[in-house]
Amino acid sequence: MARSRFTNKVVLFLVASAIALLATYLFWSLSPEIKVLLNERMGASPSPSADTIVNVVKLFLVGIVGYLFVRALNALFFGLAFRLKRIDAPTLIRNIFTIVAFTILFLIAFTFLFPGVNLGALFTTSAIFGVILGLALQDTLGNFFAGISLQADRPFQVGDVITVGAHRHTGVVEEISWRAIKIRTFQNHVVLIANSNAAREPIEVCPRDNLNARVVFFNTLYTDSPAKTIHVVREAVREADNVSEKVTPIVRIRDLGDNGVDYEVKYWLEDYAKYNDTDALIRQRIWYAFRRAGLNFAFPTRTLHVERRRGGELRDGDGGAIAERLSAVDIFAPLSGDEITMLAQAAVRHVFAPSETVIRAGEPGSSMFVVHKGRVRVQVSENGRPRTVATLNEGDFFGEMALFTGEPRTANVLALEETEVLEIGHAAMKRVFDTNPDLVESLSFIMAERRQGLASQTDSTTISSDSSAGILSAIKRFFGLHQ
Numbered sequence: 133m134a135r136s137r138f139t140n141k142v143v144l145f146l147v148a149s150a151i152a153l154l155a156t157y158l159f160w161s162l163s164p165e166i167k168v169l170l171n172e173r174m175g176a177s178p179s180p181s182a183d184t185i186v187n188v189v190k191l192f193l194v195g196i197v198g199y200l201f202v203r204a205l206n207a208l209f210f211g212l213a214f215r216l217k218r219i220d221a222p223t224l225i226r227n228i229f230t231i232v233a234f235t236i237l238f239l240i241a242f243t244f245l246f247p248g249v250n251l252g253a254l255f256t257t258s259a260i261f262g263v264i265l266g267l268a269l270q271d272t273l274g275n276f277f278a279g280i281s282l283q284a285d286r287p288f289q290v291g292d293v294i295t296v297g298a299h300r301h302t303g304v305v306e307e308i309s310w311r312a313i314k315i316r317t318f319q320n321h322v323v324l325i326a327n328s329n330a331a332r333e334p335i336e337v338c339p340r341d342n343l344n345a346r347v348v349f350f351n352t353l354y355t356d357s358p359a360k361t362i363h364v365v366r367e368a369v370r371e372a373d374n375v376s377e378k379v380t381p382i383v384r385i386r387d388l389g390d391n392g393v394d395y396e397v398k399y400w401l402e403d404y405a406k407y408n409d410t411d412a413l414i415r416q417r418i419w420y421a422f423r424r425a426g427l428n429f430a431f432p433t434r435t436l437h438v439e440r441r442r443g444g445e446l447r448d449g450d451g452g453a454i455a456e457r458l459s460a461v462d463i464f465a466p467l468s469g470d471e472i473t474m475l476a477q478a479a480v481r482h483v484f485a486p487s488e489t490v491i492r493a494g495e496p497g498s499s500m501f502v503v504h505k506g507r508v509r510v511q512v513s514e515n516g517r518p519r520t521v522a523t524l525n526e527g528d529f530f531g532e533m534a535l536f537t538g539e540p541r542t543a544n545v546l547a548l549e550e551t552e553v554l555e556i557g558h559a560a561m562k563r564v565f566d567t568n569p570d571l572v573e574s575l576s577f578i579m580a581e582r583r584q585g586l587a588s589q590t591d592s593t594t595i596s597s598d599s600s601a602g603i604l605s606a607i608k609r610f611f612g613l614h615q
């Protein structure tokens with residue numbers, strides 16, 4: 133098909149050349165007679181205009197012959213270069229060759245036929261001609277020179293995939309002419325981007341002889357193991373068509389998303405122009421591989437945790453452990469099982485990170501704490517430096533001073549490690565005090581002891597029964613208990 137078209141073209145060219153040559157030859161040999169005829173028609177004396185008319189026609193005919201000659205030369209020269217050296221000259225170079233060769237031939241013919249006309253002067257003196265030409269050819273020349281610079285720079289070649297232009301057109305380069313870059317998009321549309329526009333825009337080039345990469349995204353449920361997912365997807369992708377064997381695909385976690393774990397697979401293509409098909413094939417392979425391996429895609433989901441609470445039930449699933457912990461606290465030893473359960477229900481669990489402050493000296497407080505898990509340090513500030521007063525372990529309590537007296541917190545309490553504490557509020561303690569008046573007494577003694585520990589180490593005060601009695605009446609006052 134292509135061959136017969138080529139033959140047709142050659143035959144057509146030969147016929148056109150023969151006609152042009154014949155016409156030129158005939159006109160040339162008959163030109164004296166034509167001149168005489170013209171002179172007779174236009175007037176008796178030989179007129180210069182008859183000469184001019186004949187020469188213009190000669191120039192026209194020579195122009196046609198010259199053009200055909202240059203085309204033949206072009207085909208011969210570049211066809212030969214392609215045959216011998218496998219160099220496929222770009223259209224732009226061919227066009228420039230044609231224009232230059234034709235202009236030279238035309239100028240030679242012109243000076244031969246019109247020896248009296250000074251061509252140089254004609255061009256240089258005509259300012260108006262220059263302005264008109266410049267304005268008319270502004271865009272054309274811009275494209276032409278941009279095309280030349282593209283050819284010189286050779287940022288891409290025919291066959292490469294490029295993304296270019298304000299609308300980010302992507303396609304395979306088909307031709308770079310003196311006016312535009314012609315690309316064929318993946319929808320089989322032809323897009324022409326003027327060279328001057330292309331020269332101004334960033335162009336993304338994926339060269340044909342380069343290992344270009346693509347990234348495809350997918351996701352899994354949080355319950356699916358990343359190590360397994362990565363292995364399964366990598367093996368599925370590397371076997372897909374058009375995926376280069378030279379580089380192993382990379383599968384990695386991109387994000388921990390709302391619906392699942394987001395992954396990306398990066399792979400390298402043998403033929404980048406087929407990336408749409410290959411991306412689709414890879415997604416398909418991932419689907420089948422997931423099926424076989426029991427992996428699941430994540431789709432928008434919400435998991436609702438419904439907490440059902442009935443009256444009298446412990447707030448925490450771990451209620452038994454809390455009650456157990458509270459019953460082991462020495463000051464709560466006199467409490468009955470029901471009272472412990474009541475306290476456990478009222479207790480709120482908090483977790484603190486290592487070094488986090490549980491309570492801060494000077495702040496108001498209306499609850500006490502029991503160390504459930506971990507350890508805390510009681511610190512006071514002395515001369516601007518922290519002094520450790522005590523370290524409390526699991527089963528110890530703190531924060532009772534502010535709770536029972538209504539005074540601000542006397543010390544800082546910090547978690548020494550990840551620590552879980554049980555917070556018991558004012559109301560729950562009051563209920564316990566109402567039924568256990570002895571408890572107030574034992575507490576007041578402990579508090580008096582702790583107060584002494586808080587005093588400067590240089591103080592050598594001993595626990596006096598007075599201070600304990602003072603605390604006792606302060607607690608009773610605060611909780612409105614009988615004195």
Ligand code: CMP
Nearest residue numbers: 522530531532533534541542543582585
């Ligand atoms: P409160 O004053 O409410 O806040 C700081 C807490 O640190 C305080 O209650 C006590 O529970 C605790 N505390 C203060 N001094 C000591 C101490 N010497 N030994 C143990 N704990 C203390």
